[in-house]
Amino acid sequence: MTKDQDPKSHAWAVLLTAHATLIERIEAALAQARLPPLGWYDVLWELEKAEGGRLRMHELARRVVLSRSNLTRLADRLEDAKLIGREDTPHDRRGYDCVITRAGLVMRKKMWPVYKAEIERLFSRHITVEEARTIGDALARAVKAAREG
Amino acid sequence: MTKDQDPKSHAWAVLLTAHATLIERIEAALAQARLPPLGWYDVLWELEKAEGGRLRMHELARRVVLSRSNLTRLADRLEDAKLIGREDTPHDRRGYDCVITRAGLVMRKKMWPVYKAEIERLFSRHITVEEARTIGDALARAVKAAREG
DNA sequence: TGTCGATAGTTGCAAATGCAACGATATGCT
DNA sequence: AGCATATCGTTGCATTTGCAACTATCGACA
Numbered sequence: 001m002t003k004d005q006d007p008k009s010h011a012w013a014v015l016l017t018a019h020a021t022l023i024e025r026i027e028a029a030l031a032q033a034r035l036p037p038l039g040w041y042d043v044l045w046e047l048e049k050a051e052g053g054r055l056r057m058h059e060l061a062r063r064v065v066l067s068r069s070n071l072t073r074l075a076d077r078l079e080d081a082k083l084i085g086r087e088d089t090p091h092d093r094r095g096y097d098c099v100i101t102r103a104g105l106v107m108r109k110k111m112w113p114v115y116k117a118e119i120e121r122l123f124s125r126h127i128t129v130e131e132a133r134t135i136g137d138a139l140a141r142a143v144k145a146a147r148e149g
Numbered sequence: 150m151t152k153d154q155d156p157k158s159h160a161w162a163v164l165l166t167a168h169a170t171l172i173e174r175i176e177a178a179l180a181q182a183r184l185p186p187l188g189w190y191d192v193l194w195e196l197e198k199a200e201g202g203r204l205r206m207h208e209l210a211r212r213v214v215l216s217r218s219n220l221t222r223l224a225d226r227l228e229d230a231k232l233i234g235r236e237d238t239p240h241d242r243r244g245y246d247c248v249i250t251r252a253g254l255v256m257r258k259k260m261w262p263v264y265k266a267e268i269e270r271l272f273s274r275h276i277t278v279e280e281a282r283t284i285g286d287a288l289a290r291a292v293k294a295a296r297e298g
Numbered sequence: 299t300g301t302c303g304a305t306a307g308t309t310g311c312a313a314a315t316g317c318a319a320c321g322a323t324a325t326g327c328t
Numbered sequence: 329a330g331c332a333t334a335t336c337g338t339t340g341c342a343t344t345t346g347c348a349a350c351t352a353t354c355g356a357c358a
């Protein structure tokens with residue numbers, strides 16, 4: 001967070017601090033509302049967005065940026081909570097489709113207002129639309145490069 | 150990472166993905182170089198920057214954005230590795246100063262080239278200086294607001 | 299068809315994390 | 329001074345993470 005360095009290193013340092021600080025607040029807000037942690041939201045949302053509300057484990061892991069083993073356990077918890085299901089896929093007997101359940105859709109919708117309010121309060125309120133575009137574009141390029149490299 | 154939403158939510162989503170992706174790579178690079186994880190670097194660097202290479206536990210926790218209990222354990226590990234020490238402070242018998250050791254300074258310097266190379270490769274290379282300034286400024290405002298609110 | 303290397307997902311185990319509770323000291327107020 | 333309240337840092341315990349190993353299946357190719 002010190003400013004006496006080149007702008008890029010500084011940006012990286014601030015990004016780390018911002019992430020840690022804001023995530024901490026968002027998790028606290030979700031917990032206070034008796035809602036599951038952010039990781040659950042990510043999984044539910046990726047599934048909801050996906051064609052048919054279903055995704056292979058490895059693809060889901062890639063999208064939420066989680067190791068396979070961590071996704072296995074996270075999916076276990078979500079499945080215990082009846083928010084997702086695992087179904088055999090017809091064409092590859094090694095794997096499964098994760099499928100969001102009706103209860104999962106409901107939970108995702110229930111979490112969103114709390115999450116959204118925190119994003120607004122902690123992030124959106126403090127930046128301009130132009131800055132947001134810059135951040136989104138720049139970081140998306142970095143992610144794309146990291147995935148390809 | 151989908152683009153069909155308002156720029157601010159999109160920026161937030163990309164920020165999360167970028168953080169997860171890049172941190173994963175950086176940790177892997179450090180591990181491959183037989184170096185300690187990023188959290189160790191943060192602590193060492195904050196101490197090195199601080200007046201006298203020392204900081205109270207609670208202040209260090211605040212700067213590295215860690216809960217007190219997590220910092221206690223992290224400091225235990227760093228102390229076991231002789232990279233920091235804990236000293237009683239004269240004016241408050243409740244707490245301690247964390248002090249970076251000579252070995253700690255050496256380790257910090259040893260980690261930096263690896264860390265720096267990854268920041269360059271994964272982040273700096275893909276953004277302009279102007280974008281970096283925008284990211285740093287915008288996120289710093291959010292952090293500041295979050296700390297005050 | 300049989301074999302080899304890659305991929306899918308899970309599991310065991312050790313390490314790290316988060317939360318609540320605790321002992322100790324400091325601070326403020328009467 | 330004496331008591332209530334807040335802060336400092338640590339600890340116990342349950343949960344989550346990370347890594348390496350493992351089983352099962354796939355795909356390619358001789």
